[in-house]
Amino acid sequence: MKIKLRYENKLMTLEVADEDFTLMIEADYEDRLSSAEDKETVTRRSPQEIMDERFNKPEYNNWHKFDRHRGMPKKPFRKDDQEVDETDHMDYFPDYSDEMAREKKEEYEHICEIIHNALKKKQAELLIAIVLDGVSVTEYAEREGVSVSAISHRLDTPESVTKFPLKGKQIA
Structure with missing residues (x-):
């Protein structure tokens, strides 16, 4: 049977x-x-x-x-004169970009606050610009109106090196 x-x-x-x-x-x-x-x-x-x-x-x-609802979602409402489904189906996926941007901004602000509390104002702004914002040393020196060697000297001061690692340098 x-x-x-x-x-x-x-x-x-x-x-x-x-x-x-x-x-x-x-x-x-x-x-x-x-x-x-x-x-x-x-x-x-x-x-x-x-x-x-x-x-x-x-x-x-x-x-x-x-x-039963897994797989292709239901088709969205279409106008009567629209025969072919012209959607790209991206409307079905949630958009978390605002939330991710907000969290990234909060994290950035938190790190900036820690740096400002730990260092002097000029050193904190220097570290934030070069390390977090990705500004080159040359560009930062031009913006501040000082030489590149002065900016390099500020980065190599014992206080900034011991508190924060910089591109390959370790915390002492």
């Missing part, structure tokens, strides 16, 4: 000997007979009916309940 089993939206067929189902059919018949009000209407069911009630339907429905 062939029995059909549903599993993850697939239908499998198994070949099982008829004798293997006699115990299951009798047990099912006795259970339904004991709980039925009208005992004359209860009949023996086929093995497939028993399998569908006990295993296939509940399991399939439970799986389907949670997984």
Whole structure:
């Protein structure tokens, strides 16, 4: 006898000997007979009916309940004169760019606050501009109106080197 089993939206067929189902059919018949009000209407069911009630339907429905919306989302509302779906489907994905930018800004401000609390004002601004903002030493020197060697000297002072690592230098 062939029995059909549903599993993850697939239908499998198994070949099982008829004798293997006699115990299951009798047990099912006795259970339904004991709980039925009208005992004359209860009949023996086929093995497939028993399998569908006990295993296939509940399991399939439970799986389907949670997984039916996976995959391609429903198409968005279109205008009547629009025949082809012209969307790029990017509207379906959440946009977290604002949240990420806000968190990045908060982290940047927190690091700047730590640097300002630890160093003198000129050294703090120098470190923030060069390390965090990515301004080159030459560009910063031109902006401040000093030589490149003066900026390099400020970066090499013991106070800034020991408190913060700079491009390959380690905290002492």
